[in-house]
Amino acid sequence: MNQIVEKQANRLIYEKSPYLLQHAHNPVNWYPWSEEAFQKAEKEDKPIFLSIGYSTCHWCHVMERESFEDEEVAQALNDFFVSIKVDREERPDIDSIYMNVCQALTGRGGWPLTIIMTPDKKPFFAGTYFPKSSIRGRMGLLQVLERIEEGWDNNRERVIKSSNEIVQVIQDEENQRIDEISSKEMAEAVDKTAEMFSDYFDRKYGGFGTAPKFPTPHNLMFLLRYWKLREDDSALEIVEETLDKMYRGGVYDHIGYGFSRYSTYDKWLVPHFEKMLYDNALLAITYLEAFQARGEEEYAEIAEEILTYVIRDMTSEQGGFYSAEDADSEGIEGKFYLWTPQEVKDVLGEELGTEFCEYYDIATKGNFEGKSIPNLIGNNERKAKLEERFGEAKQKLFEARAKRVHPYKDDKILTSWNALMIVAMARAAKSLNKDIYLEQAEKAIDFIWNNLRNEDGRLLARYRDGDAAYLAYVDDYAFLVWALIELYESSFNAKYLKMALELNDDLIRYFWDDKQGGLYLYGSDGEELITRPKEVYDGAIPSGNSVATFNFLRLARLLNDNDLQEKADSQIKAFWNQIKEDNIYYSYFMSSLLFVLAEGREVIIVGNREANDTKEIRDALRDNFTPFTTTLLKDERNSELLSEIAPFIENYQQIDDKVTAYICQNYTCQSPTTDLDEIRERLM
Structure with missing residues (x-):
C-alpha cells in the first residue's frame, strides 16, 4: 500500500505543511524548497518554477484545480x-x-x-494567479510557460542579464540611516499619519x-x-465607527464568532x-483597548466572543x-456560513425564525449568491439587547451549522501568530480580570517554550504533527517578546x-544589523538567500521591526536599560527615511513614536500581589487605557528574580508595611504613597 501511495504522490508527501500536502498528489513533480531541487535544475539546465501560497488561500485552490491538477500543464512543467x-x-x-520582486516588476502582489528563476535563485519573471489558458486579456499559464521555455532556449543571455539586474535592484534597496531626528520631526510625522487616516x-x-476592505x-x-496623547476626539470617532461597522457586518461570524479575512464590499x-x-488576535486586542478607552461593555463582549x-x-x-480556517467547504466559498430563511425556520420555528431573519438580513433573494450572510448592517440595537432576544436562537443555529461539512482547518502552529494570540489572551486577562484567559496564554507560552526551540535554545517557527522546524524569523522573536511583556504585566x-x-x-x-541598524528578516545562522531584507511595512500584521522597536522602548x-533605549533610537534612525513618507503603511511603527513623544509613566508597586490593597491598584491600572505606562x-x-533582572528594584521598599506605589512621569518622580485614593487619582 505504501508503495502505491509513494508512486502516485510527489515529494511533497513527506512534508508537514498542510499547504504542501494539499499538492502532494498533483501530477506536477513538485519539490519542496531544497538543495535537491536546485541541484536538479542546474544539472538539467532548467529554470525553476516557484509557486508560493498558503493552505486557506482561495485563489491558490483555484489555480491548483485549473492548472496543477491538469495533465497538460503538469507535462509542460515536468518537461521543461x-x-x-x-x-x-x-x-x-x-x-x-x-x-518584493513581483511588486517591483508588476506593480502588485498577492x-x-x-516566480520563474534561474537555478541560482535569481528571478526573471513574476506574477500571481494565472488561468490555465489565456482568457479575457489575462495570459494563461500554458502560454507563460511556452514563452519562458522559448526565451530560456533561444535568448538565454538576455534572461540572465534580466535576472542579475532584478537581484541588483532589490539588493540596493538598503535603508540609509540618518544621524538625528528631532522630537518636532517625530511629532509632525505622527500628526501627518493621523491626518492621512482621517482623509482615507x-x-x-x-x-x-x-x-x-481589510481590518x-x-x-x-x-x-x-x-487620541490619548493629543486628546483628539476625531481619532477616537474613527476607531469607534470602524469597530462598530465591522462587527455589524457579514465579515463577523454572528453565529460562531470570529472575523473573516476581509470584506469584498465597502460596507x-x-x-x-x-x-x-x-x-x-489583533482585533481582540483592539476591541479590548477600545473597551478600556471608552468603558463600552459591547467592545469587551465582542473581544470575548473572538476569544471564545x-x-x-x-x-x-x-x-x-x-x-487558519479555509473560506471554502465542499469546493464552494462561504457555503458553511450561508443561510436561507427556510433553513433558519427549520431550526427555530416559524415565529422566532422569521424574527431572526428580519434582524439578521436573511431574505429569500439572499445577499450572496442566492443565500444570506447573517449581518446587522443598518440595525443599531445594542448588543446586550440582541443577546437577550436571540442568544439561545444563535446557539441552536450554531449547533445546526456544526453538522455541515466544515471548512478545512490549517492546524500548523506558528510561533509568531501564536504570540499575537497570547498578547490578546493576556490583555483580556488583565482588562477583564478573568483567569481563564491568563491560563490559556500561559499554556500557549509553555507549549512554545517546550516544543518550538531546538537543543541550543534557538526559537523555531512552525510546529505540526510532532515536528518543529525552520529557524525562527524576526517576527517570531519580536512578537513573542511582546507576548511575554504582556504576560508579565498581566500576571506580574x-x-x-x-x-x-x-x-x-x-x-x-541573530538579526541585528551592526552597520545600519535595523533587524533582518532571517537570522545570521539561517539559509543564505539572494538578499537579506529588513521589513518595516505594517501590512496585514505589524512588521517585526515595528514590534521590536516598541519592545525595546518598553523594556528600556x-x-x-540605556542599551535598549539606544537600540530603539537606532531603529528609528534606520527606517526614518522610509516611514516618514507613506506614514499610514507604518502605523505600528508610528505607535512607537507616540510612545517616545508621550510623557511616559513608570509605576513600581511594592506589596503582596494577592493582598486586597494591591489588587485595588491593579484594578485601577486595568480600568484605564494607559498605553504609555509601564508597571513593575x-x-x-x-x-x-526581579532583582536579578532589574537590580535597581532593591531601592524600592514598602512604607509602614503597606502597599506602596512609586510613580514617575516625564523624568520626574513623585513621592511614594500608600494612600489608595491618591494612587488611583495619579493613575487616571
Whole structure:
C-alpha cells in the first residue's frame, strides 16, 4: 500500500505543511524548497518554477484545480522546469524576497505567487494567479510557460542579464540611516499619519479606502494612542465607527464568532470567508483597548466572543493555536456560513425564525449568491439587547451549522501568530480580570517554550504533527517578546520578564544589523538567500521591526536599560527615511513614536500581589487605557528574580508595611504613597 501511495504522490508527501500536502498528489513533480531541487535544475539546465501560497488561500485552490491538477500543464512543467512549492507561512523569508520582486516588476502582489528563476535563485519573471489558458486579456499559464521555455532556449543571455539586474535592484534597496531626528520631526510625522487616516476614512461605512476592505487593527491601535496623547476626539470617532461597522457586518461570524479575512464590499457585508488567527488576535486586542478607552461593555463582549471562537475551534490540546480556517467547504466559498430563511425556520420555528431573519438580513433573494450572510448592517440595537432576544436562537443555529461539512482547518502552529494570540489572551486577562484567559496564554507560552526551540535554545517557527522546524524569523522573536511583556504585566510573574529579555538578547544576536541598524528578516545562522531584507511595512500584521522597536522602548523604560533605549533610537534612525513618507503603511511603527513623544509613566508597586490593597491598584491600572505606562510589581515571591533582572528594584521598599506605589512621569518622580485614593487619582 505504501508503495502505491509513494508512486502516485510527489515529494511533497513527506512534508508537514498542510499547504504542501494539499499538492502532494498533483501530477506536477513538485519539490519542496531544497538543495535537491536546485541541484536538479542546474544539472538539467532548467529554470525553476516557484509557486508560493498558503493552505486557506482561495485563489491558490483555484489555480491548483485549473492548472496543477491538469495533465497538460503538469507535462509542460515536468518537461521543461523544476517545480518548487513553498508555504509562505512556513517560509516568510522566501515569500518576502520574491513578493518584493513581483511588486517591483508588476506593480502588485498577492497569492498564489508565481516566480520563474534561474537555478541560482535569481528571478526573471513574476506574477500571481494565472488561468490555465489565456482568457479575457489575462495570459494563461500554458502560454507563460511556452514563452519562458522559448526565451530560456533561444535568448538565454538576455534572461540572465534580466535576472542579475532584478537581484541588483532589490539588493540596493538598503535603508540609509540618518544621524538625528528631532522630537518636532517625530511629532509632525505622527500628526501627518493621523491626518492621512482621517482623509482615507470611509465616513459612510467605517474603515479605510474602498473594497476590498481589510481590518488592519494596528491602524486603529495607532489612532487610539493618538487620541490619548493629543486628546483628539476625531481619532477616537474613527476607531469607534470602524469597530462598530465591522462587527455589524457579514465579515463577523454572528453565529460562531470570529472575523473573516476581509470584506469584498465597502460596507463589510460579503467577506472573503477564511479566518486567520492573526486577524482575530489583533482585533481582540483592539476591541479590548477600545473597551478600556471608552468603558463600552459591547467592545469587551465582542473581544470575548473572538476569544471564545479561538479557544473552542482553534486551540490544540497541548495549548498551541492553529493557523487558519479555509473560506471554502465542499469546493464552494462561504457555503458553511450561508443561510436561507427556510433553513433558519427549520431550526427555530416559524415565529422566532422569521424574527431572526428580519434582524439578521436573511431574505429569500439572499445577499450572496442566492443565500444570506447573517449581518446587522443598518440595525443599531445594542448588543446586550440582541443577546437577550436571540442568544439561545444563535446557539441552536450554531449547533445546526456544526453538522455541515466544515471548512478545512490549517492546524500548523506558528510561533509568531501564536504570540499575537497570547498578547490578546493576556490583555483580556488583565482588562477583564478573568483567569481563564491568563491560563490559556500561559499554556500557549509553555507549549512554545517546550516544543518550538531546538537543543541550543534557538526559537523555531512552525510546529505540526510532532515536528518543529525552520529557524525562527524576526517576527517570531519580536512578537513573542511582546507576548511575554504582556504576560508579565498581566500576571506580574517575573519569570516572563526574564524570558522576554533572553529572547530579546537572541533577537539582537541573530538579526541585528551592526552597520545600519535595523533587524533582518532571517537570522545570521539561517539559509543564505539572494538578499537579506529588513521589513518595516505594517501590512496585514505589524512588521517585526515595528514590534521590536516598541519592545525595546518598553523594556528600556521598565528596566532602566540605556542599551535598549539606544537600540530603539537606532531603529528609528534606520527606517526614518522610509516611514516618514507613506506614514499610514507604518502605523505600528508610528505607535512607537507616540510612545517616545508621550510623557511616559513608570509605576513600581511594592506589596503582596494577592493582598486586597494591591489588587485595588491593579484594578485601577486595568480600568484605564494607559498605553504609555509601564508597571513593575515587587513582592516576596518575585523579589529575588526581579532583582536579578532589574537590580535597581532593591531601592524600592514598602512604607509602614503597606502597599506602596512609586510613580514617575516625564523624568520626574513623585513621592511614594500608600494612600489608595491618591494612587488611583495619579493613575487616571
